[in-house]
Amino acid sequence: SSADLRGLVDEDHARNRFRVHRSALTDPAVLEIERQRIFDRCWLYLGHESELAGPGSFVARTINHRPLIFVRDGEGRIRAFFNVCPHRGALVCRERAGKAKSFQCAYHGWTFSNAGRLIGQPGKEAYPDGFNADGAYDLPEVPRLEVCHGFVFINYDAAAEPLDVYLGGAKFYLELIALQGAAGMEIVGGTQEYSARANWKLLLENSADGYHAPTAHASYFDYLSDRDGDAYKNRKFSYNKAFGQVLDLGNGHAVSESQGAIPWGRPVARWVPGWGEEAQADIDRIRVELVERLGPEKAEMVAERDYNLLIFPNLAVLNIMAVTVRTFYPVAPDYFEVRAWAMAPKGEPEAVKDRRLRNFLEFLGPGGFATPDDVEMLELCQQGYQASIGAPWNDLSKGMFREAEYAAKQDELQMRTFWRQWRDMMAAEERIAFREAG
Ligand code: FES
Ligand code: FE
Numbered sequence: 001s002s003a004d005l006r007g008l009v010d011e012d013h014a015r016n017r018f019r020v021h022r023s024a025l026t027d028p029a030v031l032e033i034e035r036q037r038i039f040d041r042c043w044l045y046l047g048h049e050s051e052l053a054g055p056g057s058f059v060a061r062t063i064n065h066r067p068l069i070f071v072r073d074g075e076g077r078i079r080a081f082f083n084v085c086p087h088r089g090a091l092v093c094r095e096r097a098g099k100a101k102s103f104q105c106a107y108h109g110w111t112f113s114n115a116g117r118l119i120g121q122p123g124k125e126a127y128p129d130g131f132n133a134d135g136a137y138d139l140p141e142v143p144r145l146e147v148c149h150g151f152v153f154i155n156y157d158a159a160a161e162p163l164d165v166y167l168g169g170a171k172f173y174l175e176l177i178a179l180q181g182a183a184g185m186e187i188v189g190g191t192q193e194y195s196a197r198a199n200w201k202l203l204l205e206n207s208a209d210g211y212h213a214p215t216a217h218a219s220y221f222d223y224l225s226d227r228d229g230d231a232y233k234n235r236k237f238s239y240n241k242a243f244g245q246v247l248d249l250g251n252g253h254a255v256s257e258s259q260g261a262i263p264w265g266r267p268v269a270r271w272v273p274g275w276g277e278e279a280q281a282d283i284d285r286i287r288v289e290l291v292e293r294l295g296p297e298k299a300e301m302v303a304e305r306d307y308n309l310l311i312f313p314n315l316a317v318l319n320i321m322a323v324t325v326r327t328f329y330p331v332a333p334d335y336f337e338v339r340a341w342a343m344a345p346k347g348e349p350e351a352v353k354d355r356r357l358r359n360f361l362e363f364l365g366p367g368g369f370a371t372p373d374d375v376e377m378l379e380l381c382q383q384g385y386q387a388s389i390g391a392p393w394n395d396l397s398k399g400m401f402r403e404a405e406y407a408a409k410q411d412e413l414q415m416r417t418f419w420r421q422w423r424d425m426m427a428a429e430e431r432i433a434f435r436e437a438g
Contacts (some may be wrong), residue, residue: 002427005033009423010393011416016401018416019393022385025199030426031333037425038313039064043146043153043166045315045327046070046080050150050186050346051097056114059097061339063154064329068142069093070152073115074101080142080154081116092139103139112139149178150185151325161434168435169249173309177323179302180268181345182293185323189357192340194366198378200314200336203328204418206374207316208256208308210244210409211398216377220369224274244306244409251434252312252421254414257305265320266359269303275355282352286345310414312421322356324364334382340366 008030010019024030044063047070051059058071060083067083069092085092090107093100102119104111111120116139118132132138144155146163151174153163164171178184196203206212214221244258258265266272269287271280290299309317318324326340342360344353363370396419399411407413424432 002429005030006423006427008426009419011420011423013400016397017395018397018400018412018419019395020419022392022394024422025201025382025394026333026385028333031330033426034330035064037428038422039329040156041160041425041431042313043144043155043160043163044313045311045325046145046152046154048150048185048187048325048341048343049078049147049152050184052078054099056099056101057097058093058095058100058114060093060095062329064156066156067091068154069103069139071114074113075115077115078145078147078152079116080145080152081139082142084140085110086118086137086140110137116141149174157431159431165436166251166434167311168251168253169247170253170255170309170311173249173255173307173317173319176302176305177317177319177343179294179298180290180323181347182289183346185343186346187341188344188353189342189360192342192366193338194340194371194375195331195335195337196375196378197335198375198382199333200328200330201418201422202378202381203326203336203338203374204310204314204316205396205415206378207318207326208246208254208310208414209412210256211412212377216373217370219373220363223369246407246409246411246413248413248417252418253310254417255307255309256409256414257307258409265306266322267304267306268319269299274359279352279355282349282355286352310418312418318364321359321363324360326364340364 008021008024010017010021046063046068047059047061052070052072055072055074055076058069061068061070069081069083071081072078083091083093085105085107087105087108087110090105092103092105092112094106100114102111102113109120109122110118113119118137121127142154142156143158144160146153148163148167148171160166167174244256246254246256248254266274269283269290271283275283287299287303290303294302306320308320311317314329315325315327323343324340325343326338328336328338330336342357344356362368365371396412396415399407399413400416403411403413
């Protein structure tokens with residue numbers, strides 16, 4: 001029941017206690033309700049407009065179990081169709097990506113334009129004139145599609161508030177990403193895919209978890225120390241109050257920001273040792289271009305800030321090593337699949353673009369320093385939950401006693417922000433309104 005679902009999140013301000021019951025991470029019935037009340041009601045990240053280079057470009061992508069075609073039609077408009085034949089239901093597009101004027105169903109050969117119109121039926125004379133006059137046999141379109149600074153989102157709920165309202169304070173950070181390039185951003189290096197034997201919500205928590213880095217990623221800091229000297233030896237840096245903060249951005253979104261660059265980060269346009277000596281001239285030039293285009297204040301924000309942005313329910317935009325965008329969907333309560341992309345300013349010289357791609361691959365890519373460690377930690381958690389009779393609750397109370405005034409980067413406010421929205425949506429049988437940013 002809704003009360004039972006609400007009870008999975010135990011928020012007790014008198015005791016400064018915030019706990020999540022582990023069945024929220026293991027129970028198949030919970031996943032079933034998440035599919036309906038969260039994934040079918042929220043704005044979900046479909047892809048970036050740069051993935052569709054020109055008219056006819058398409059990507060077949062499954063979003064909350066529903067196969068879709070993400071396509072730029074003949075007029076250049078970005079659209080999303082359900083990848084299902086209106087005739088007898090076969091998948092229409094079997095390629096993962098490509099360029100097409102039309103899609104032909106493999107079963108009986110019905111053909112659809114890249115704008116979704118039914119344009120061909122073998123044996124058409126057996127159907128009456130005006131058979132598809134009302135468009136009922138065109139490819140069905142996803143009810144809502146909206147774009148924010150190049151990031152394309154869909155919503156299966158036709159009555160949802162506009163994307164703008166939904167994103168609230170998160171919009172500002174997507175804008176900071178888009179402003180990195182004079183002509184916007186583009187995906188570099190294609191789509192990276194991997195999976196983990198863990199609950200999908202654990203990756204949301206992990207994607208902005210400053211607390212785990214010094215322990216779980218110890219080998220990375222050892223590597224940096226070997227390479228760059230003692231700068232990383234004293235891992236106390238990550239517990240310093242001045243180091244960074246977390247902000248609740250509304251509707252379940254949060255950002256974990258660093259004041260000034262984190263020591264292992266590579267700011268967009270300020271040279272740090274991690275970029276390598278040979279990059280210095282390029283980075284300085286990028287800085288000059290930003291200041292000319294945006295003025296000193298905004299340029300500073302774009303050039304200097306490191307942040308991990310979490311957009312409810314399952315999009316993380318990580319601006320710490322190049323730009324990493326990742327989204328992840330549950331296959332089962334204890335198994336999720338990730339899609340990740342590196343992003344760089346459109347039209348950057350190849351050498352710079354290549355460096356940004358390497359930054360991503362070195363740390364947050366599927367074989368980088370961070371991702372295998374993170375996946376291992378999430379899988380250890382999921383294994384631990386099997387012993388849940390002894391300790392059926394996860395604790396997320398770090399920094400809760402002071403969260404009204406301040407949340408440090410190593411606090412757990414970003415997880416609480418997520419779980420509060422999750423609890424409210426899971427307990428609501430009817431859709432709940434998304435709030436305009438305050
Ligand atoms: Fe597609 Fe028959 S199922 S043409
Ligand atoms: Fe990590």
